Amino acid sequence: MSLQSLAHAKINLYLHITGRRSDGYHELDSLAVFAPAADRLVLEERDDSDGAAFLTIEGPFGAGLAADDSNLVLRAASALRECSASPDHLPAITMTLDKHLPVASGIGGGSADAAAALRLVARAWGLEKVDLQTLAAKLGADVPVCLDQVPRRMKGVGDMLSDAPAIPDCAILLVNPGIAVPTPSIFKHWKEACHRFSLAPELPVSWSDFPDMLRTLKQTENDLQASAIALYPVIGNVIDAIAVQPGCGLARMSGSGATCFGLFGNDVDAQAAAKVLSKRGWWCDAGMLHGASVGY
């Protein structure tokens, strides 16, 4: 048996830090959407029935990513194995991760891979009844939202998901300047430099069109953006370069960076901007939002 799934990049259209928990983690309010850019995970059954899971990694961002127990794909398989009544008799599996998303870049690539692994391994091992949302939350803050890969509002530390407003047709450009940004360092800088909590914005049930969505989003921010720019000034250059591309309605950083995005009313403008900015040696990817346009 062979199964496969795409693990799409998660983009935080806005990210407000709304509070702090006793364990040190910050409460967030964010609107997560998914870009067309994706890793691909393929699962194949082996002949053995000892519950073993193997991983091989390939693709443009595969180098330097360990295929050992630290990889979120294998951690997802382990978490599912623990849910089985007969873990040593499950079909052995090999997974191949084709890595197209830059690592540690604010677009939740590892989380998307973990969610894809949960979806595929649960099918391969007949564990579809397992509560994947609970397992996902244990694997990482962004893993629950990556299970369904549709726009969602995220609260808490990413574990409280609710419906997003219906999103109009919209294209997205992703740009990464080639630096890995560790999330803890950005939160640490924010805590020391700013540490002012934001309010959660009011969102409508739906946006009538692209300009309507932009009006709301322009009243929001990514609260981690200033800290990321302070530590990695090139991120500011990337945002400025996206903002001046024809048709760009909003340019902002996703997550804790360094990937930034531009929102465009149509795919042609987004593709043209990707062509221009990739000449600067930056990783660029453009296309229509994945899994959006509900109700349009």
Ligand SMILES: C[C@](O)(CO)[C@H](O)COP(=O)(O)OP(=O)(O)OC[C@H]1O[C@@H](n2ccc(N)nc2=O)[C@H](O)[C@@H]1O
């Ligand atoms: C910023 C987001 O990308 C928004 O989608 C995610 O919340 C980040 O999720 P993530 O990469 O899975 O983050 P983790 O690896 O769990 O967190 C790394 C570190 O960032 C800080 N951290 C992270 C998330 C959060 N809500 N509050 C925090 O204070 C903590 O110091 C934590 O130890």
Ligand SMILES: Nc1ncnc2c1ncn2[C@@H]1O[C@H](COP(=O)(O)OP(=O)(O)OP(=O)(O)O)[C@@H](O)[C@H]1O
């Ligand atoms: N399959 C994987 N793909 C990418 N990173 C992984 C994977 N498994 C484990 N990791 C580890 O997770 C860390 C974060 O990687 P990831 O690419 O998910 O970061 P991110 O895009 O900044 O996430 P977020 O948007 O949630 O902050 C990396 O430092 C990497 O070592």
